[in-house]
């Protein structure tokens with residue numbers, strides 16, 4: 001009996017020590033916001049204040065790309081997007097960009113705009129480039145330039161032409177040169193008008209949602225295939241970086257990518273199983289990519305499912321800046337849903353966004369410190385709330401900009417911030433239910449209306465420009 005008690009005691013001590021070490025290594029700060037004055041900010045007058053969108057989500061009239069996936073109907077009559085939504089006309093930005101640019105300048109006072117170039121428009125068939133589409137993006141860039149708004153162009157934001165998908169997209173390393181050819185084409189066309197480029201948007205979610213959870217096209221649920229895609233897209237990023245740098249204008253161009261950081265915190269901090277889940281998920285979504293970007297070493301491990309280890313020579317540090325997309329943390333527990341609509345675990349004091357996560361400015365502060373470890377200038381390439389009622393948008397803006405300001409004061413080299421999103425848009429698997437826009441869009445008339453909550457952003461921009469915050 002004595003030995004039974006001793007063994008039990010030893011197990012409890014080991015359990016306790018492990019929890020203690022984990023909690024110290026991965027704290028989950030929750031600030032007392034009632035004691036914080038979020039209006040005390042100190043952004044310099046030349047700080048880059050922007051908004052972000054992606055082609056497929058706002059342009060409208062897409063076909064020959066992700067939109068084919070939206071129309072799928074399975075044997076039980078289910079469609080892949082919530083409520084059977086399709087991107088359709090979206091916010092018609094293809095035609096309404098002059099109005100959007102004018103609003104950005106006159107109503108918001110922005111000096112930065114992040115958008116993506118839709119590959120399926122530029123190269124609708126393999127090897128055939130569409131002059132009209134190329135001219136269109138020239139016109140958008142000219143309008144931005146005339147308004148004094150610096151563009152940041154994303155070359156791949158989740159979507160590509162059907163022909164590329166049919167060839168196996170990034171699951172096949174031999175397809176990477178096809179992406180390089182497109183990247184070279186757009187860079188050569190627009191480099192005189194664009195100084196900052198993101199090669200890819202969110203390599204983690206692109207691989208996990210499309211190939212691990214099967215929620216994005218091509219709807220595959222295989223961690224092995226997911227790992228392969230992630231590895232190949234990272235390699236594609238490195239090759240694109242090197243290629244663009246070697247082209248005329250490459251030396252002056254700033255080339256990076258948009259990396260999202262979603263934290264994974266244990267729902268019950270005493271539960272070791274929750275901790276293990278979090279460490280695995282963090283490895284897949286965050287650490288694998290961060291380590292690769294820094295060192296060129298790829299190490300993705302899901303115990304019992306997949307382990308992929310490879311070092312790509314000279315791949316580390318292929319970035320002139322790092323883009324951070326940050327939204328929130330996920331509180332992880334067993335048996336969470338793996339398909340939308342996801343249902344979040346929340347702390348009792350937390351306020352939920354319409355997306356399945358909480359408003360968590362503290363996490364933004366954590367993410368900024370974490371991404372600083374790459375030792376590159378940082379642009380916040382996305383941050384914003386889906387809030388159809390517009391009763392939490394101002395709170396989100398105040399808390400997250402407070403966190404950003406604090407991180408800057410502590411030494412994080414953040415040069416710009418792009419709110420997601422300028423206008424309501426098509427939110428991938430969730431369709432039109434999620435309203436992220438600073439501007440509300442009435443999709444029946446395409447009218448834009450500045451939301452009341454967005455005024456909090458305008459106020460910060462004005463104060464910063466006038467040297468008072």
Ligand code: BGC
Nearest residue numbers: 054201202205325382420427
């Ligand atoms: C994506 C955007 C998306 C946003 C809001 C990011 O993951 O880059 O395209 O709309 O999050 O969920």
